[in-house]
Amino acid sequence: MSNANSSGVLTGSHYxxxxxxxxxxxxxxxxxxxxxxxxxxxxxxVERISQRFPHVGGRxxxxxxxxxxxxxxxxxxxxxxxxxxxxxxxxxxxxxxxIGYAAITETPCVYINVQxxxxxxxxxxQPAQGDMMxxxxxxxxxxxxxxxxxNSPQECFDLTVEAFNLSEEYRVPVLVMLDEVVGHxxxxxxxxxxxxxxxxxxxxxxxxxxxxxxxxxxxxxVPEMVKAGDGYCIHVTGLTHDDRGYPAMTVPAHEKMxxxxxxxxxxxxxxxxxxxxxxxxxAEVVVVSYGITSRVAEKAxxxxxxxxxxxxxxxxxTAWPFPEKQIAALASKVKAFVVPELNLGQMSLEVExxxxxxxxxxxxHHVGGTVHTPESITAKILEAVR
Amino acid sequence: xxxxxxxxxxxxxxKGVVVVNRENCKGxxxxxxxxxxxxxxxxxxxxxxxxxxxxxxxxxxxNGCDMCGLYCPDFAIFGYREKLDGAAAA
Amino acid sequence: xxAPVRENPVNKYLRTERMPSIWCPGCGIGxxxxxxxxxxxxxQESGFSLDKLAVVSGIGCTGRVAGYMKVDSFHxxxxxxxxxxxxxxxxxxxxxxxxxxxxGDLSAIGGNHLIHAARRNANLLVVCVNNFTYGxxxxxVTPTTFKPAIASTTPYGAFEQTFNxxxxxxxxxxxxxxxxTAYHVRQIAKTMGEALNKKGFRxxxxxxxxxxxxxxxxxxxxxxxxxxxxxxxxxxxxxxSTKDVGLDYRKELVVGKFVDIxxxxxxxxxxxxxxxxxxxxxxxxxxxVAKV
Numbered sequence: 001m002s003n004a005n006s007s008g009v010l011t012g013s014h015y016x017x018x019x020x021x022x023x024x025x026x027x028x029x030x031x032x033x034x035x036x037x038x039x040x041x042x043x044x045x046v047e048r049i050s051q052r053f054p055h056v057g058g059r060x061x062x063x064x065x066x067x068x069x070x071x072x073x074x075x076x077x078x079x080x081x082x083x084x085x086x087x088x089x090x091x092x093x094x095x096x097x098x099i100g101y102a103a104i105t106e107t108p109c110v111y112i113n114v115q116x117x118x119x120x121x122x123x124x125x126q127p128a129q130g131d132m133m134x135x136x137x138x139x140x141x142x143x144x145x146x147x148x149x150x151n152s153p154q155e156c157f158d159l160t161v162e163a164f165n166l167s168e169e170y171r172v173p174v175l176v177m178l179d180e181v182v183g184h185x186x187x188x189x190x191x192x193x194x195x196x197x198x199x200x201x202x203x204x205x206x207x208x209x210x211x212x213x214x215x216x217x218x219x220x221x222v223p224e225m226v227k228a229g230d231g232y233c234i235h236v237t238g239l240t241h242d243d244r245g246y247p248a249m250t251v252p253a254h255e256k257m258x259x260x261x262x263x264x265x266x267x268x269x270x271x272x273x274x275x276x277x278x279x280x281x282x283a284e285v286v287v288v289s290y291g292i293t294s295r296v297a298e299k300a301x302x303x304x305x306x307x308x309x310x311x312x313x314x315x316x317x318t319a320w321p322f323p324e325k326q327i328a329a330l331a332s333k334v335k336a337f338v339v340p341e342l343n344l345g346q347m348s349l350e351v352e353x354x355x356x357x358x359x360x361x362x363x364x365h366h367v368g369g370t371v372h373t374p375e376s377i378t379a380k381i382l383e384a385v386r
Numbered sequence: 387x388x389x390x391x392x393x394x395x396x397x398x399x400x401k402g403v404v405v406v407n408r409e410n411c412k413g414x415x416x417x418x419x420x421x422x423x424x425x426x427x428x429x430x431x432x433x434x435x436x437x438x439x440x441x442x443x444x445x446x447x448x449n450g451c452d453m454c455g456l457y458c459p460d461f462a463i464f465g466y467r468e469k470l471d472g473a474a475a476a
Numbered sequence: 477x478x479a480p481v482r483e484n485p486v487n488k489y490l491r492t493e494r495m496p497s498i499w500c501p502g503c504g505i506g507x508x509x510x511x512x513x514x515x516x517x518x519x520q521e522s523g524f525s526l527d528k529l530a531v532v533s534g535i536g537c538t539g540r541v542a543g544y545m546k547v548d549s550f551h552x553x554x555x556x557x558x559x560x561x562x563x564x565x566x567x568x569x570x571x572x573x574x575x576x577x578x579x580g581d582l583s584a585i586g587g588n589h590l591i592h593a594a595r596r597n598a599n600l601l602v603v604c605v606n607n608f609t610y611g612x613x614x615x616x617v618t619p620t621t622f623k624p625a626i627a628s629t630t631p632y633g634a635f636e637q638t639f640n641x642x643x644x645x646x647x648x649x650x651x652x653x654x655x656x657t658a659y660h661v662r663q664i665a666k667t668m669g670e671a672l673n674k675k676g677f678r679x680x681x682x683x684x685x686x687x688x689x690x691x692x693x694x695x696x697x698x699x700x701x702x703x704x705x706x707x708x709x710x711x712x713x714x715x716x717s718t719k720d721v722g723l724d725y726r727k728e729l730v731v732g733k734f735v736d737i738x739x740x741x742x743x744x745x746x747x748x749x750x751x752x753x754x755x756x757x758x759x760x761x762x763x764x765v766a767k768v
Binding site: 007032034035052054055056057058059061063064065067068069071072073074075076077078079080081082083097098101172201202204205206226228229230231232233234235236237238246356 | 543
């Protein structure tokens with residue numbers, strides 16, 4: 001890891017909203033190519049990028065649609081840049097094909113989704129967390145990626161930097177899944193000095209042209225990277241391919257490719273999962289939440305504690321890969337997991353799956369459009385301990 | 387009265403050579419059709435896939451222009467000019 | 477004394493380990509690649525390094541060109557070669573980026589990207605091999621399939637108006653627009669050479685035979701028969717107005733170089749605007765260097 005390039009890092013204490021903080025996080029991480037298309041409530045991210053990039057040597061282009069934006073950043077990545085695009089629900093759906101393309105071609109890149117209520121046009125200016133399963137399974141076929149959930153503008157900055165780092169580390173598309181409230185809330189964001197921001201540089205190969213193969217993990221799980229124009233004569237395709245990147249459309253080749261892509265994240269899950277836990281020791285109920293809902297949940301937990309319930313909090317930071325081990329370890333120790341989400345049950349399904357009946361999983365559904373009241377969550381916590 | 391003499395035979399400075407990758411040929415016959423000197427034809431024989439590749443049926447006509455090579459969709463033929471050494475026999 | 481057997485000079489541009497190609501006997505795509513190789517020969521004579529060439533394809537038979545060419549090549553998604561190529565070119569301006577794809581990929585699903593790239597004068601050369609069908613998927617109708625040609629999804633004959641692709645691109649703002657057929661090998665190579673040396677959005681449509689599907693279904697013979705039709709019926713009209721180069725089923729084919737104008741390409745327009753407004757505060761983009 002190296003320090004951030006000081007050019008572009010907006011060191012200091014700022015009042016920024018989540019969207020703007022994401023832009024600054026991208027710049028601090030070294031992102032210098034972005035493709036975008038306006039969609040509420042994400043547009044501010046690219047608006048700020050379009051304004052800041054010319055000052056820091058970046059290139060941004062607003063494309064004609066999300067279909068274009070979602071693959072243009074991949075072209076940018078293979079041209080050598082750290083690349084970003086940003087969207088919300090309807091655009092996220094359009095981008096799905098290319099998220100899958102990024103996964104199979106192992107292109108380092110970051111897609112930000114500032115979630116709003118769906119489906120379809122839904123409530124464009126209002127929050128939801130209804131794209132969480134789509135983040136994991138939205139594209140066709142089997143693939144894996146990493147998805148991070150910030151719950152504050154500060155985290156929007158921090159986790160966007162982290163997203164770029166993880167994408168370079170694992171040569172994988174990384175999603176930053178915020179919601180409209182986190183995106184539009186203004187809070188203090190402290191941006192450190194460049195020397196205190198760790199960035200992961202692209203894993204450029206030391207191999208010579210002729211020796212390098214773009215999908216050869218050299219006995220490990222993550223291949224090194226190159227860029228077009230350096231004489232490596234690479235071929236990159238969305239077809240099932242071999243180490244050379246050539247189409248190899250047989251079952252054994254597909255299995256070899258798919259299992260390495262799976263293991264790339266599966267075997268490194270301990271290095272990848274991130275969460276924040278509080279008061280888990282002796283807890284009867286653990287509230288599992290993420291994004292803006294975790295902020296509301298804090299109040300609910302306070303209220304429940306005031307009523308004498310031993311309640312802990314498990315805040316999901318990496319929604320994908322899901323922190324299975326951590327939840328599983330708690331499952332035999334607690335009475336219930338309460339899972340408030342701005343949807344009709346998505347991450348709660350994961351909790352339920354991992355818990356596997358060892359304790360109760362109590363979802364707190366909300367169709368979105370606004371956030372939960374703390375009381376609605378508190379009520380479920382109290383119910384769960386009865 | 388003028389006496390006409392037969393013109394001296396032209397000395398060819400080069401000849402055309404055609405190289406065929408028989409196994410890659412798919413027998414489309416573009417080369418045969420578009421050879422400006424009609425020097426190519428398809429073999430009676432065939433390759434492993436069952437296609438009839440071309441061959442230089444009239445080698446004396448070939449001038450190595452490589453039109454065959456330019457047309458070939460399978461990169462299975464090309465032509466070039468080879469310099470002939472020494473003078474032609476008188 | 478026999479001379480040593482030479483290698484086909486086009487091999488230096490091909491991933492020969494993947495030959496023979498999947499293209500059918502009599503398919504014209506390979507012919508266009510041969511012409512492209514000639515154009516690249518000439519380009520390198522003037523000092524261009526093949527390292528800096530990138531070929532981007534979409535999906536389809538013509539899309540397979542990327543896989544066969546021994547350069548940095550990208551086989552992307554259906555219809556989206558152009559935006560990928562735009563991103564690639566913007567992030568790495570030293571590259572010469574060539575999009576090589578088919579009529580369906582570029583003008584149907586990719587149509588929106590085609591017109592916008594032309595409008596913004598993205599610095600790309602787009603080679604569109606038009607075989608009037610979606611070959612890879614079994615011969616469906618495309619925006620260039622004429623009435624009353626039969627295709628697998630128009631079993632009673634196509635009934636829509638077709639795109640006049642050169643006109644579409646020219647109207648959208650393309651700065652270099654040409655059409656040839658696979659018969660016009662020398663002209664294709666020459667036009668490609670000119671286009672490779674130019675900046676901005678360049679579009680070359682090349683009509684080519686699809687013997688297995690388009691020709692067979694419409695009882696038009698083999699690839700060679702189609703090439704003879706091209707030979708007979710094409711009329712070279714360099715400089716013609718693209719409004720007058722529409723095609724029709726089995727009629728005369730107008731070919732030639734139609735548009736060759738100058739207009740500020742995308743990156744230059746972008747940078748010019750920034751410089752004008754930001755002056756010395758503008759920090760131009762530089763391609764990241766691969767430092768190990």
